[in-house]
Amino acid sequence: MHGEGQWGVPGYTEIRDLGSGASGRVVLARRDHDGVEVAIKYLSDELKTDMGFVARFRHEARLLGTLQSQYHARLIDYVESGQGAAIVMELINGVSLREILRSEGPTGPEAALTVLKGSLQGLASAHALGVVHRDFKPENVMVQGDGTSKLVDFGIAVKAGEGASAAGTPPYMAPEQWSGGPPAPPTDVYAATVVFFECLTGTRPFRAPTIAALARQHQSSPPPVDEVPAPLRSLVERGLAKEPGRRPPSAEAFLTELEAVAAEGYGSDWEERGRRRLAALAGLLVLLFPTALDEPAQTQTSLAETRFRDPARVLGKLPAKIAIGATAVGVLVAVAVVIANASSDTPVLRAQTSTASPTTAVPATPEPEESDETDEEPTPTPSAEATTPKATPTQSAAPPPVQPTAT
Template sequence: MDAWVVPGYTEYRELGSGGSGRVVLALHDATGVPVAVKYLAERMRADSAFVRGFRAEARLLGGLDTPHVVGFYEYVEAPRGAAIVMELVDGVALRALLSREGATGPEAALVVLKGSLLGLAAAHRTGVVHRDYKPENVLVAADGSSKLVDFGIATDHGTAPGVAGTPAYMAPEQWRGEPASPAADVYAATATFFECLTGRKPFSGENLAELALRHIEAPVPDADAPEPLRPLIRQGLAKDPAQRPRNAAVFVAELEAVATAAYGPDWEERGRRRLAALAALLPLLLPSFGGPATGTTALATTTLPAPPAPRP
């Protein structure tokens, strides 16, 4: 049996796939607008909890109005499948940049952190915690801007106790199974910032138990970062969530003050140019180039002129 396709769209090729589904490049038939369609894997449709989570991800994306999170167009569910239709972004995953080029430099790292924090701030204002911020879930566009993607395990602030997230970026309280909070997203964003600055993760371990212990007890490795940016690392990676900025918006204000004092008023423009140059080194990964499929969150996008008109 052929795979189910969202009515009203023509698929062109797969952009990525994973255990929970696949993402394809498609055109909206009525307008010709390119989109990314995230399909729920057929085997997951029998799992009612997973289906509820997929619906929740669509509702969350639909409620966010920010250029720093991938845009939402519509959610479609039918007897043969379910899909989220999203903005297509022509860029590459931050993970690909770090894997192939290493550290980005301080100004580019600050730009990534600021864009990510602004995306997280939009979610935090609605009472939602992302819980899985990491380089795989940040897309760097060809102009050096970035967008946050994949709210698949996001949850309401203060709910969903239990260990959840990606180990290298999980805050100490996540390892302890405590309820989700914006401070945990701040920690994950800072861990990614550290990786952009240094080319490595802040903590490592031979196994999960050792990694957990380092996140919970090891000193913050701020000495590895450029001196002017060490206060941001210390704040964002503080062991006690009460000692971190309470949410992403508060951290953005601190970041801008530190960045301007350290690198001058034009730091953001230079950082974006640097990110654009790094993305240009990986043209084969751009959806516009037609490169091979990658992981589901290692996607690129093209900013859409307008969302497809709702179907009657």
């Protein structure tokens, strides 16, 4: 189903909107022949006649097609016709990291490390193919119900070293992005560290009332590392270094540093605790998930037969002991009655039939048990979220000095 006058990808039935941005909208849809649910990103009607944007949209689909890893939204199809263009991709059943930060604030150290690790894994697989994301931010990290995450929206991604205009989301842009320098993996490392800082503190490391002031902070102000836990300050300092050459050379290299720092500061099981924490935070926003989570298995009780898989454990429970004691008392009473009757001088034998109507008691089944800175960001570069219910458009910024209101 599609709105009046809206073009839809043949072979898919639209269910509902998931989000929208300057470049178009993202919908939840079902594939007709097998019922598989997917996310479809449509290029907006205003842009489908702009050959430059159509080429960029096509380029995004091509990049997604090369990123066949568990850390990204997988490309299923790309459809382009005279009526429109659309990217059909894997549906990620989760909520954006932005929604979690907006609703719940800082995630805690272990969960922040887990977010950073998953983000670096996604970036590393892209870097291995020579692709630089250039727009890493909380809106583009989807946290699933089990606490794992995936990276989405490669709308302004380019090949490393390619000439590219200054583009990105200003609060997360590396110093070289502001000056239009060539994109490289350390550019993504910087953005990932800004997101890491935000997970730890609930705020971004650099905050300014104008684009020009924000640019100066990113290019020359030291990061406020004293705001993060002491064991993690070295990671923040490395990731937010002003010179690309002083940062880890790739996401994979930064990942190695993260593992060592996390284990030393938070123990060998830090990731397990972090994933549980993320799963709990995502669970608080389950109503924002594209589809319902799988329901827990139903427990059924058979009245005809009861089997105990582990008798020793059952007998160790107090209620069982009470029941056994009561049974033993009943047996003793019965024996006493028989003995008393047997000792009578004139025993009487009586034949009798008793009809018992058992009562069946149906056991009771127990009931199964959003302050993010809403800053106005500068002029948006058209892009839409892949699967987040509340999509935030990708932003673009020209090199300073520029004067519009910003973060």
